[in-house]
Amino acid sequence: MTTSEPPSSPLFAPQPAQGESYLERLNPEQRAAIETTDGPLLVLAGAGTGKTRVLTTRFAHILLTGRAKPWQILAVTFTNKAAREMRERVGTLLGNPAEGLWLGTFHALCARMLRRHAETVGLTSSFTILDTDDQLRLLKQVMEPWRIDTKRWPAPGLLGVIQRWKDRGLTPERVTPTEDTDFANGHARAVYEAYQQRLKQLNACDFGDLMLHVTEILRTQPDILAQYHRLFRYILVDEYQDTNTVQYLWLRLLAKQPDGSANICCVGDDDQSIYSWRGAEVENILRFEKDFPGAQVVRLERNYRSTRHILGAAAGLIAHNDERLGKTLRSGREDSEGEKVRVIGVWDSDAEARSVCERAESLRRQGHSLAEMAILVRAGFQTRAFEERLVQTGLPYRIVGGIRFYERTEIRDTLAYLRVLNQPADDLAFERIVNTPKRGVGPAALQKLHACARSLSQPLSAAARTLLENATLKGKLGEQISTLLATLEATRELLAREGHVVATEYLLEESGYLDMWRQDRSPEAPGRLENLKELIRALADFPTLGEFLEHVALVMEHDENAQEARLSIMTLHGAKGLEFDIVFLPGWEEGVFPSQRTLDEGGLKGLEEERRLAYVGITRARKLALIYHAGSRRIYANWQPSMPSRFLDELPEEHIARKNEGGARQQSLRTTESLFAAGPLTATPGLSPTRRPTPRPAPAAPAFALGQQVRHPRFGEGTVIAVDRHHVEVAFEGAGTKRLLSSFIEKL
Numbered sequence: 001m002t003t004s005e006p007p008s009s010p011l012f013a014p015q016p017a018q019g020e021s022y023l024e025r026l027n028p029e030q031r032a033a034i035e036t037t038d039g040p041l042l043v044l045a046g047a048g049t050g051k052t053r054v055l056t057t058r059f060a061h062i063l064l065t066g067r068a069k070p071w072q073i074l075a076v077t078f079t080n081k082a083a084r085e086m087r088e089r090v091g092t093l094l095g096n097p098a099e100g101l102w103l104g105t106f107h108a109l110c111a112r113m114l115r116r117h118a119e120t121v122g123l124t125s126s127f128t129i130l131d132t133d134d135q136l137r138l139l140k141q142v143m144e145p146w147r148i149d150t151k152r153w154p155a156p157g158l159l160g161v162i163q164r165w166k167d168r169g170l171t172p173e174r175v176t177p178t179e180d181t182d183f184a185n186g187h188a189r190a191v192y193e194a195y196q197q198r199l200k201q202l203n204a205c206d207f208g209d210l211m212l213h214v215t216e217i218l219r220t221q222p223d224i225l226a227q228y229h230r231l232f233r234y235i236l237v238d239e240y241q242d243t244n245t246v247q248y249l250w251l252r253l254l255a256k257q258p259d260g261s262a263n264i265c266c267v268g269d270d271d272q273s274i275y276s277w278r279g280a281e282v283e284n285i286l287r288f289e290k291d292f293p294g295a296q297v298v299r300l301e302r303n304y305r306s307t308r309h310i311l312g313a314a315a316g317l318i319a320h321n322d323e324r325l326g327k328t329l330r331s332g333r334e335d336s337e338g339e340k341v342r343v344i345g346v347w348d349s350d351a352e353a354r355s356v357c358e359r360a361e362s363l364r365r366q367g368h369s370l371a372e373m374a375i376l377v378r379a380g381f382q383t384r385a386f387e388e389r390l391v392q393t394g395l396p397y398r399i400v401g402g403i404r405f406y407e408r409t410e411i412r413d414t415l416a417y418l419r420v421l422n423q424p425a426d427d428l429a430f431e432r433i434v435n436t437p438k439r440g441v442g443p444a445a446l447q448k449l450h451a452c453a454r455s456l457s458q459p460l461s462a463a464a465r466t467l468l469e470n471a472t473l474k475g476k477l478g479e480q481i482s483t484l485l486a487t488l489e490a491t492r493e494l495l496a497r498e499g500h501v502v503a504t505e506y507l508l509e510e511s512g513y514l515d516m517w518r519q520d521r522s523p524e525a526p527g528r529l530e531n532l533k534e535l536i537r538a539l540a541d542f543p544t545l546g547e548f549l550e551h552v553a554l555v556m557e558h559d560e561n562a563q564e565a566r567l568s569i570m571t572l573h574g575a576k577g578l579e580f581d582i583v584f585l586p587g588w589e590e591g592v593f594p595s596q597r598t599l600d601e602g603g604l605k606g607l608e609e610e611r612r613l614a615y616v617g618i619t620r621a622r623k624l625a626l627i628y629h630a631g632s633r634r635i636y637a638n639w640q641p642s643m644p645s646r647f648l649d650e651l652p653e654e655h656i657a658r659k660n661e662g663g664a665r666q667q668s669l670r671t672t673e674s675l676f677a678a679g680p681l682t683a684t685p686g687l688s689p690t691r692r693p694t695p696r697p698a699p700a701a702p703a704f705a706l707g708q709q710v711r712h713p714r715f716g717e718g719t720v721i722a723v724d725r726h727h728v729e730v731a732f733e734g735a736g737t738k739r740l741l742s743s744f745i746e747k748l
Contacts, residue, residue, distance in 0.1 A: 043267040049329070052238075055238055056089035057093065059073060073101070073233070080105060086238075107207060114210060120217050121216065128202070141198070153184045153185065154519050154521075156521065161184075163208045166209065172192050215250045225254075234265070240266035256292075264292065276609055286325065303330065304332045306333075306623075307338025307339070307622070309341055313655040315329055317651055318611060318612065321608045323605075339624050341626075343627045344661060345630075346661045349634060352628050353586075356386060357393050360395060360584070371565035374400075379571070380408075380571060382592075388555060395567060396564050398567075400569065401571065410528040414532060414535055415552060422549055424462070427460045431446070434449075437511075441480075484511065501539050501540050514532065583620050586628040587628065594645065614647050629642070709747075709748040712730070717732070718738075
């Protein structure tokens with residue numbers, strides 16, 4: 001690589017910076033972040049404090065004051081959208097399009113570097129970047145010599161393991177026994193090594209290789225690292241709190257000059273680090289001053305988005321985190337007071353959806369646009385109740401960063417199973433499920449099924465039975481289809497005896513569909529399983545399977561008019577970086593938010609990230625934030641009591657207004673009041689008496705004793721060996737030990 005500069009341009013020659021007019025409208029903290037140009041700088045930019053403005057103005061300031069040429073600044077963003085926005089803003093400040101910039105995402109910049117040095121890692125500059133489908137196809141080929149059971153160790157799961165190693169900057173030889181995993185029968189590291197070798201043979205790399213290869217080049221090739229040290233005079237990094245290990249290593253290698261100096265400016269907010277599940281390390285921003293001795297820290301604490309009460313509630317909550325650098329947001333708005341954050345207790349999750357939607361309708365009638373309202377949920381499964389209620393009330397909505405509940409892959413698959421269960425002649429549904437999960441039913445087998453069905457005027461399921469009987473389908477394929485048909489038949493018998501909720505659980509388990517997602521190691525798999533649980537909860541609201549399927553068909557017909565204002569529904573993770581006038585925050589209960597899975601897997605570190613997520617949610621609101629907690633939520637067919645989130649206790653009382661709309665628990669982890677608030681359920685604004693819900697007392701979990709004999713619809717009879725609040729651990733005859741919801745266990 002050469003570091004020769006492009007021809008000089010008069011635009012970037014040292015010149016008066018237009019009287020520094022671009023600095024005049026900045027507050028003192030923003031101006032300090034821009035004018036502190038030399039040495040390491042950490043800009044702690046709280047929510048709504050003008051982070052993007054500071055970053056782009058600093059970029060332009062360096063150019064306009066002649067400190068560097070455009071190609072001597074490395075500017076790193078997390079998204080292409082952010083890169084485009086920065087490029088446009090810099091161009092506007094300069095008065096000309098900014099050309100020749102090293103400005104882009106981590107991966108885009110590394111791809112550019114790798115093209116220059118591909119030979120160093122055994123590639124040529126024309127290497128191909130594989131997409132996910134190609135990666136999986138290649139990995140499956142590489143796995144074959146180890147004879148890995150792909151049902152137990154599916155290729156997507158192994159690819160996830162490999163990508164996590166790459167995110168941590170680990171080449172195959174750097175994967176130590178401590179870093180290794182039992183996945184793929186202990187062969188994961190060996191498969192990783194073979195996979196990397198095969199990529200080189202194909203002159204290809206995957207997305208993770210872009211950063212891994214360049215980081216290895218900078219680690220092992222001091223002459224190349226020295227060239228980049230000479231080239232980049234300044235480094236600017238956006239969203240530093242979201243960097244993973246390999247991104248951190250890459251930045252540190254580029255920033256630290258041989259003499260120990262570093263002109264790196266990182267902008268971020270440790271209180272908004274919420275992506276550990278995809279590899280982000282909040283420790284990267286927490287140790288910035290240790291990594292770069294003598295670093296200056298500028299805190300942007302003047303928020304121009306939210307009211308004083310919203311900021312006060314958020315600040316009081318996040319102050320309970322120990323692992324943070326510390327800052328306190330204050331409102332920079334003229335109308336800074338605003339309404340207090342409302343904390344609303346409702347009877348159950350149905351009442352929650354009803355209350356939120358009716359408040360949204362009431363606010364719309366008062367002149368607030370639906371486009372400036374959002375429902376922010378902790379998990380995707382929570383959207384179903386709101387979607388159905390919005391359809392019923394006719395309020396237009398959109399799902400942001402995802403798809404509607406009944407359109408998600410796992411839900412469509414399950415609905416197809418239920419359609420075949422309800423109507424064996426539903427060929428479209430049978431065609432969807434016959435090879436989901438994989439049963440070896442390829443195009444040739446499907447062609448046989450269709451030909452037989454046409455010749456005998458039978459549905460596909462009946463044709464499959466005919467082909468089994470005349471031995472046209474045999475071997476492993478025949479066994480798999482026979483098992484599927486037997487499972488459907490057994491489920492129909494269970495449907496007649498036990499009802500559609502129990503039958504659906506049985507069908508998903510026996511068909512192997514649930515196990516398919518349990519074995520999937522992708523980040524989306526746990527959410528898919530939660531969505532399937534939510535689907536089973538939805539089933540319990542309908543007396544028959546047929547009525548449920550008819551309801552879903554009507555919901556799916558809901559027409560979204562793109563021209564009208566729509567209320568947004570999204571996850572808290574997806575809401576980061578967005579803002580709305582009015583934000584609804586439902587589901588603030590223990591186990592939902594904070595998420596029980598995060599607490600189980602992450603402990604105290606996981607709890608602090610959940611608290612940061614709550615902070616992000618509250619600070620999305622400009623004018624009004626409404627937090628909901630329900631007294632009970634449906635767990636399969638039964639209502640179970642819910643405990644208010646511990647976060648509700650951490651909100652400063654002077655900034656919140658509490659209201660109980662009936663039946664919600666008033667105690668949480670730190671208080672010991674009665675289980676349920678006294679008094680009848682009160683109607684919310686706009687709720688007519690005829691639509692007033694019937695209060696549902698949340699039943700206590702059935703009492704089981706150790707050693708008690710019980711029965712489960714799938715696993716049969718067994719003995720209770722452990723009991724907790726909602727679960728029972730049972731040793732079944734022939735099925736082993738299972739931990740199950742107590743609502744599914746019957747005493748003998």
